[in-house]
Amino acid sequence: MGEPNEPRPDQPTAAGSVVDVATKSAAGAAESGMTAAQIALRSLGYTWASPNTILGLCFVPLSLASGGRVRYERGALEVHGGAAKWFLQKVCGGVCAMTLGHVILAVDRAALDHCRNHEHVHMEQYMRWGPFFLPMYGLSSYMCLRKGKNPYLENYFEIEAYGKFPL
Numbered sequence: 790m791g792e793p794n795e796p797r798p799d800q801p802t803a804a805g806s807v808v809d810v811a812t813k814s815a816a817g818a819a820e821s822g823m824t825a826a827q828i829a830l831r832s833l834g835y836t837w838a839s840p841n842t843i844l845g846l847c848f849v850p851l852s853l854a855s856g857g858r859v860r861y862e863r864g865a866l867e868v869h870g871g872a873a874k875w876f877l878q879k880v881c882g883g884v885c886a887m888t889l890g891h892v893i894l895a896v897d898r899a900a901l902d903h904c905r906n907h908e909h910v911h912m913e914q915y916m917r918w919g920p921f922f923l924p925m926y927g928l929s930s931y932m933c934l935r936k937g938k939n940p941y942l943e944n945y946f947e948i949e950a951y952g953k954f955p956l
Contacts, residue, residue, distance in 0.1 A: 834916030845892025910950035
């Protein structure tokens with residue numbers, strides 16, 4: 790594949806991963822025929838979601854060090870296996886995937902492939918809600934619990950994601 794010291798495409802360096810995502814996203818937007826205004830708005834969305842993305846980026850070195858994999862796909866860093874799998878199974882109650890800004894965590898590649906479109910709806914939500922997404926998601930789940938509803942399936946944000954891409 791390229792030079793011997795060049796990182797593999799599915800395993801960006803920790804320092805280069807943020808730059809890689811921004812560069813590839815801007816290049817992909819330009820190639821897709823987006824206008825300058827659309828590219829600027831998309832860039833603002835990435836910036837607005839960045840506090841959550843930084844949280845997700847914490848899983849990159851942990852997952853790589855524990856046998857996981859990382860790759861860039863459709864504007865997101867996708868992390869599966871290793872520490873990401875442990876976190877989703879042990880801390881998040883066994884979910885197969887979760888999005889933090891522009892980082893998608895999954896237990897394995899098959900779960901990632903199955904959930905990708907649904908998780909991309911959450912990426913759009915992060916771009917709209919920015920640093921308020923996680924607190925609002927939690928509040929929506931809390932309100933569901935108080936009303937005796939399912940805090941996951943009847944969460945405002947999940948209703949939108951399942952409405953666009955049911956799993």
